[in-house]
């Protein structure tokens with residue numbers, strides 16, 4: 001064993017001892033800043049900084065951007081956690097007609113992913129069972145045990161009643177009425193779960209990795225079969241009293257307009273949802289086209305398809321203008337399949353927002369397409385699990 005008298009040996013011994021003390025603070029406190037480590041060990045900030053740089057290089061510690069977690073917490077911007085490849089989170093995305101499941105490590109790397117088609121709307125219990133089986137499959141594929149999972153984020157394609165962990169609307173997800181999704185999934189998976197609606201998950205994916213990374217006040221609009229918004233204020237999702245904030249698709253545009261499936265008249269969705277656009281276009285070569293086909297035809301210059309999408313953009317803009325007047329976002333990020341139409345959709349949307357919002361809210365507003373479309377909800381479910389498991393982080 002080296003002694004302090006032993007030249008080089010003493011230096012190595014000292015470094016080793018300091019390193020063990022730094023590791024111990026990380027292990028015991030879970031998540032700390034460099035200043036916390038310096039205080040706890042009595043080592044100088046320079047020594048701690050050198051030590052952390054070495055640990056980071058060796059892949060043993062991970063930086064966490066705490067502004068994403070506690071935007072106004074007054075804590076330092078970056079904290080450190082010990083990296084443990086056996087600690088992971090799982091994301092589960094229930095779409096209307098598919099289920100996606102992915103597992104990611106705390107370094108935000110997706111380790112395994114699966115996707116299956118299923119009539120999720122009608123077969124709610126079968127969907128929960130399938131998701132539980134897929135959960136086991138992705139873990140097996142990543143070579144992990146259930147005990148490694150810190151938590152799961154779950155997305156459903158409709159409003160979520162956060163107080164009861166249920167679907168918040170009988171008309172949007174009829175097969176899911178009364179089902180306690182959170183507790184049913186906790187029983188099946190044996191890990192803590194959090195649930196969110198699809199638009200909020202899209203917003204979280206953009207906030208964590210996409211078009212909202214550098215922005216703490218934005219509205220994410222998911223425009224697809226339905227239209228929903230995920231609103232981020234000061235770096236956090238705005239959920240509202242019961243979790244239904246952002247139901248922009250059911251904003252009344254015309255009191256005497258067509259009946260909406262929600263029971264009201266003239267909602268935004270009756271004129272600008274995917275099915276409404278397809279209805280407007282009518283038959284193409286004797287067949288009802290899919291929304292994807294309408295977008296392709298618009299890109300190829302079909303005037304009817306371009307007009308149908310542009311009109312939808314204008315109508316979405318009217319509702320978004322109202323949202324801008326109230327929450328004053330810096331950016332509007334447009335996702336969902338319809339965002340694949342790009343400027344055909346976005347240009348009329350911008351014009352309409354400028355026309356209908358108060359000038360101060362619209363003047364500096366940046367309206368752009370989302371980074372994620374097909375995987376937005378699954379990535380958002382992973383982001384939700386990462387956010388909610390930070391407090392459960394254990395270090396080896």
Ligand SMILES: [Zn+2]
Nearest residue numbers: 250260262267
């Ligand atoms: Zn409606």
